Amino acid sequence: MSMPEVRLLGAKHSPYVQRAKWALKLKGVEYEYQEQDLLKKGPVLVQCNPIHKKVPVLIHNGKPIAESFIIVEYLDETWKNHPLLPRDSYQRAMTRFLAKFVEEKFTEVMQQVVIVDGENQEKEVNNAKEALEILEGELKGNKFFGGENVGFVDIVLGSIISVCLDVIEEVGGVKVFDSQKFPYLAKWNENFLEIPAIKETLPERGHVLRYFSRARRFNLAMAAKKRRVKLLDG
Ligand SMILES: N[C@@H](CCC(=O)N[C@@H](CS)C(=O)NCC(=O)O)C(=O)O
Numbered sequence: 268m269s270m271p272e273v274r275l276l277g278a279k280h281s282p283y284v285q286r287a288k289w290a291l292k293l294k295g296v297e298y299e300y301q302e303q304d305l306l307k308k309g310p311v312l313v314q315c316n317p318i319h320k321k322v323p324v325l326i327h328n329g330k331p332i333a334e335s336f337i338i339v340e341y342l343d344e345t346w347k348n349h350p351l352l353p354r355d356s357y358q359r360a361m362t363r364f365l366a367k368f369v370e371e372k373f374t375e376v377m378q379q380v381v382i383v384d385g386e387n388q389e390k391e392v393n394n395a396k397e398a399l400e401i402l403e404g405e406l407k408g409n410k411f412f413g414g415e416n417v418g419f420v421d422i423v424l425g426s427i428i429s430v431c432l433d434v435i436e437e438v439g440g441v442k443v444f445d446s447q448k449f450p451y452l453a454k455w456n457e458n459f460l461e462i463p464a465i466k467e468t469l470p471e472r473g474h475v476l477r478y479f480s481r482a483r484r485f486n487l488a489m490a491a492k493k494r495r496v497k498l499l500d501g
Contacts, residue, residue, distance in 0.1 A: 273298035276312055276324040278305055279470055280478035282374075282426035283335040284323040289422050290339045292464040294346040336366065339422060351419045365405060365412065366423045372398040374427050380443065381435045381479050382486035388441065395443045399452060406451045410458055417462060425459050428452070431475060438479045 275291065275298050277284035291298055303312050308320050315324045315331035324331050325338045332341050343351040352359050376398060379391040402424065406412060412420035432444055446453035460466050 271297075271299040272328055274326040275300050276303050276315060276326070277301070277322045278303055279474040281322055281470075282430050282475075283321075285426045285430055285468075285470060286335040286422050287323040287325055287338045287342070288468050289425070289465060290342045290351060292468050293349045293351070293417065294342060295348070296342065296346055335426075336370070336423070339419060343419070349416070351413070351417075351422065353413075353418075362413075362419050365420050368398070369402070369420065369424050369427075373402070373424070377427055377431065377435055377443070380441060381439045382483050383490070384439075384487060388439065392441050392443055399444065399449055403449045403451050406455055408451055411455065417459065417465070421455075421459060425456075425465065429456055429459055429465070430470060431479070434472065434475045434479055438476065438483050 273291070273296055275284070275287055277288070277300060279302060288300075301311070303309065303322050305322070312322070312324065313320055315326060316322075316333040319333060321333065323335055323338055324333050325341065326332075327341075327345070332338055339351060352362050373395060376391050376394045380388060380395060383391065411417050412424070417425075428444070436442055436444070444452075460469075
């Protein structure tokens with residue numbers, strides 16, 4: 268049997284994998300999906316992403332590509348239909364700038380919101396709100412960050428806002444998003460979830476919920492253990 272041209276190594280709960288799935292779906296690329304066990308990483312994952320051993324990994328004609336940003340950009344360069352980044356170099360640079368902002372100031376902050384508590388959590392919630400305020404201003408009533416069609420920034424931000432945000436709020440016991448305060452983003456989220464290619468490939472909420480609940484329990488237990496060790500030491 269011949270190998271499929273495009274394969275995706277993923278995990279059911281993962282917002283990063285979701286980005287690759289959306290880009291593939293929007294471009295209408297057929298692919299074979301292979302779920303990975305992230306606790307016992309198998310030889311395929313280790314071989315394809317030896318440096319990080321993380322998903323997603325896209326395998327195109329036997330050649331692996333890791334990191335969600337790199338994968339989405341690779342797909343955009345390889346399949347020209349439904350462009351995800353603008354053609355103009357300056358506009359492309361601006362798109363990448365905003366996507367990087369989302370990753371550093373929102374995605375990574377939301378990851379902290381879900382695994383810490385107390386004052387640290389309050390601080391991270393405020394950081395997340397500040398990032399949302401900036402994104403609200405960048406959107407300025409446009410349908411999508413990509414204009415009339417969803418693009419790179421929509422995919423990156425959607426993987427957090429449309430997939431994880433309410434789960435993170437539930438698991439972390441906090442409120443980050445307020446549709447009164449961020450009306451453009453609230454409308455953007457509605458528009459985003461109305462696109463068939465986006466809503467048909469959304470992960471099941473239960474998988475995302477289980478993943479974040481486990482991550483929170485684990486991290487809080489580790490933090491408590493560290494505090495105990497420090498008390499004994501000092
Ligand atoms: N920067 C990476 C992050 C990917 C990532 O963190 N993937 C998680 C799944 S949500 C993973 O594979 N974790 C396994 C591990 O950290 O060992 C990307 O954008 O693709």
